[in-house]
Amino acid sequence: MASAVSWVLGVDSGGSGLRAALADTEVLALAGQTDRAQPADTEVSREPVRTGAAGIDAGHLLGQLLSMARALLERAGGTTLSAVAIGAAGMATLGGELRAELPAALARSLGVRRVALAADAVTAYAGALGQRPGAVVAAGTGMIALGTDLSEWHRADGWGHLLGDCGGGAWIGRAGLEAALRAHDGHGERRGGSAPLLARMESVFGPAPEMPGLLYPRSDRAAVLASFAPEVARCADVDPVAADILARAARYIAQAAAAVCPSADGTGEGCEVALTGGLLKLGDPLLVPLRAELAEQLPHARPVSAAGDPLTGAVVLAAALATGSLRLPRHPTLLHVPATNHQTNHQQTTATEQDR
The missing domain is CATH 3.30.420.40 (ATPase, nucleotide binding domain)
Structure with missing residues (x-):
């Protein structure tokens, strides 16, 4: 039976609503599939997270997410979470409130201290390629390309329909x-x-x-x-x-x-x-x-071929946090990993030092 601390939560927030997926990192690790994490259970809300003058509304996202996470955990047997990764459209430019408020709120509400907040392009990357170097083009209403050699990110376009997103x-x-x-x-x-x-x-x-x-x-x-x-x-x-x-x-x-x-x-x-x-x-x-x-x-x-979608990518990031194996480069807005993550896992502290 999987231990309580093996469960991780991946979240994908976009224009069509909010999706959350629960996965067991112990099962994935035993199968050698951590980089291609597949969720064990999912919850979906069709209500998109609001965006206001301050950017993405942290309270609105948290209100939906907590009920979804609790439903998933209840179905999993009332276990706790070891890591959460949230990917959101607009995180890089509109995610200031999320980065300021969500880590502490998730610690209070769910007892989880390993948190990653990512742009949806990063979760699209992780879903498509896992944690390998390469390039991913995410083309929908908009268009952004993201590439990395695992030392830093490079982006092209993704500037919105008035200034760019050419080809989207x-x-x-x-x-x-x-x-x-x-x-x-x-x-x-x-x-x-x-x-x-x-x-x-x-x-x-x-x-x-x-x-x-x-x-x-x-x-x-x-x-x-x-x-x-x-x-x-x-x-x-x-x-x-x-x-x-x-x-x-x-x-x-x-x-x-x-x-x-x-x-x-x-x-x-x-x-x-x-x-x-x-x-x-x-x-x-x-x-x-x-x-x-x-x-x-x-x-x-x-x-x-892309191995998975942005929700799969969020689960990949959460599993990497939980196991201290995050190799994708941290970034202040593209992939924000608060300092408390490193304080609770010395493996991640070592990984951060290696990234530098």
Whole structure:
């Protein structure tokens, strides 16, 4: 029977809600699977964590998380937790309140002192590659690439739909809508316009003149833009404008991967590159040009399939904390591990000194 201190909790917070997973590190360690941790049980909340003027709302996240964690522990037999890792969208730029409040709150409420707070790109990385060096592109509504040689992190893009996320779902959707509106303008002969995309836009959203009023007041503009990306993909076989949008998206994604892929000579020689995220569901209209771009821009890299998703990655981080085997580089905002973690586990103190 697994001991009480072997249970760890991984958490994934994003635009679709909050997910939490419980896993037993003793079972994983015996199977040699700590880097590919699979949860024993999960809880899901469809309510996204609020974001306000101070960033991600720590109280709102904690309120949901505690009830989920207690339900998981109750089903596991009332055991305690040895480590928690939380990955959250916006953690790097909006996670100040979480980093300030959650470690102490989790210690008070759950008795857990080994805590990691990670950007969702880091949990996506850990889910895809575990704790191996390489590069991961997370492409969904947005797009970010993250790479490491296990001494430091390198990121490319992930700046949001107004400043970047080039090649992501919102970028593709916006480019498709722009092409649709170009086809609507004047006599329908404005360069770069697409009649098929105009037809799809009006079918999905309504008349073209109503688009600004429909889109601009929305607080979820990025998600609305990204919702049109599948329509761009559906038109790509018959519409050269749609196909060109996806070809440019593939180029941007590959450029981001090339920018972060670690190697001694700058060629990406032997670097593992994994792609993850909902944007890949667009299928061949995006994946075919993306594979071609990766082959051209990173000819010496090795594409690999992602082993798991960001929730799996959060469990990987929690298991590494519990066993003193965290090898991914700590970072003030990308992967924050409070000092109390090291005070309760001398193995992690040694790991921190080695990272320096």
